[in-house]
Amino acid sequence: MEPETRYSVIGAIVLALSAAAIVGYLWLSSAGRDSDFRFYTVYFERQSLDGLQVGGNVNMRGITVGRVESYEIARDNINRVRVLLRVARETPVRENTAATVSRNLVTGIARINLVTPGTPGPELTRVAAGERYPVIPEGTSGTEQITDAVTRLGHAADATLQNVNRVLGPENQKTFAELLTQLRDLARGLNDRLATVDRVALEVGQSAAAFRKATGEIAVAARRVADAAEPLSRDAGSALREATVALQALTQATRNVERDLTLALQRIDRDGGAVLKRTDDALDIGVLELRATASELRSTAESVARTPDRLREPRAALIGLPPSRDSICASMA
Numbered sequence: 340m341e342p343e344t345r346y347s348v349i350g351a352i353v354l355a356l357s358a359a360a361i362v363g364y365l366w367l368s369s370a371g372r373d374s375d376f377r378f379y380t381v382y383f384e385r386q387s388l389d390g391l392q393v394g395g396n397v398n399m400r401g402i403t404v405g406r407v408e409s410y411e412i413a414r415d416n417i418n419r420v421r422v423l424l425r426v427a428r429e430t431p432v433r434e435n436t437a438a439t440v441s442r443n444l445v446t447g448i449a450r451i452n453l454v455t456p457g458t459p460g461p462e463l464t465r466v467a468a469g470e471r472y473p474v475i476p477e478g479t480s481g482t483e484q485i486t487d488a489v490t491r492l493g494h495a496a497d498a499t500l501q502n503v504n505r506v507l508g509p510e511n512q513k514t515f516a517e518l519l520t521q522l523r524d525l526a527r528g529l530n531d532r533l534a535t536v537d538r539v540a541l542e543v544g545q546s547a548a549a550f551r552k553a554t555g556e557i558a559v560a561a562r563r564v565a566d567a568a569e570p571l572s573r574d575a576g577s578a579l580r581e582a583t584v585a586l587q588a589l590t591q592a593t594r595n596v597e598r599d600l601t602l603a604l605q606r607i608d609r610d611g612g613a614v615l616k617r618t619d620d621a622l623d624i625g626v627l628e629l630r631a632t633a634s635e636l637r638s639t640a641e642s643v644a645r646t647p648d649r650l651r652e653p654r655a656a657l658i659g660l661p662p663s664r665d666s667i668c669a670s671m672a
Contacts, residue, residue: 349449376405377430378472379463381422381438381451382413387481388420391441397424399453404430422474424451434460437478454478568602601637 388410397405413419429580436455442448453475468534501610505511 344517366585375428376430377410377428379424379426379432379475380472381424381475381477383418383420383422383438383440383477384418385477386440388422388440388449390447391422391440391451392448395448396450397426397453399430399455403460422451424475426453431455431459432463432475434463434465434471436463436475438475439478441480452480530613588641 379615391407391410393407393409395407396403397407405424408423408425409421410422413421430453432453433455435457436453436459439452439454440449441452442450463475466473583640
């Protein structure tokens with residue numbers, strides 16, 4: 340019985356020592372882990388995590404500062420992925436630090452980049468309600484921007500192709516064909532009209548040449564007429580001198596007639612004013628006619644008075660002397 344009891348005690352002691360060793364190891368490992376690293380949570384909703392693996396690198400400014408501990412899809416939102424990061428304690432994670440996803444173009448392996456734009460803020464230590472570790476917000480990666488731009492470009496190209504297909508539909512193709520035919524006919528018509536315009540321009544040029552020739556001939560004829568009229572003007576000088584005496588007498592007679600006409604017009608005006616006051620609207624027309632007659636008589640007298648001045652010119656002599664005084668008086672009567 341004693342050997343069996345001794346072996347039982349030894350087994351119990353060995354088990355106790357083993358359990359103590361395990362607990363000590365776990366305690367030491369957890370204490371060392373907590374002292375060397377910090378844990379952060381990132382929720383990704385916009386960026387794809389294709390190529391991300393547990394143990395993947397966490398970089399800051401191109402330097403590896405930690406690793407990916409785990410990731411899982413959120414239970415309340417299937418479009419949200421929770422990623423747990425283990426980062427070296429001395430890593431400067433700030434409140435304005437954001438997490439983005441980048442990939443190696445050759446291998447396709449993804450990594451997490453911690454980016455702090457602008458001036459670094461306070462250190463991120465606050466743990467939100469319901470969270471175990473501080474939460475680093477999701478950022479925007481250059482790859483995501485390029486992908487979004489390419490996606491928008493693809494949508495725009497697709498819409499453009501659809502519009503082109505609608506524009507180049509059967510009905511529009513028929514319309515374009517008719518338009519091209521009409522443009523061809525229009526071009527032919529324009530060519531014919533241009534030929535007509537060329538002919539008209541040629542005819543206009545010929546007409547202009549003929550007009551210039553006729554103008555030259557008219558100028559020559561005018562010079563000839565001027566040369567022939569010069570002797571006639573000299574001969575008319577003597578006739579003008581002979582007519583001067585008669586014109587002076589005619590001028591005096593004209594002045595007398597003008598004076599008499601003036602007196603008559605004054606009497607007519609006085610009589611017309613008296614009649615205008617005594618008659619109705621019908622007699623107004625007669626008065627106006629009398630005034631018109633008086634105006635014409637005055638104009639005739641002035642014309643007769645200017646006649647001697649015109650006859651003093653050589654060309655008036657060529658036309659002829661004015662009528663005699665008797666004829667003027669007869670015409671005035």
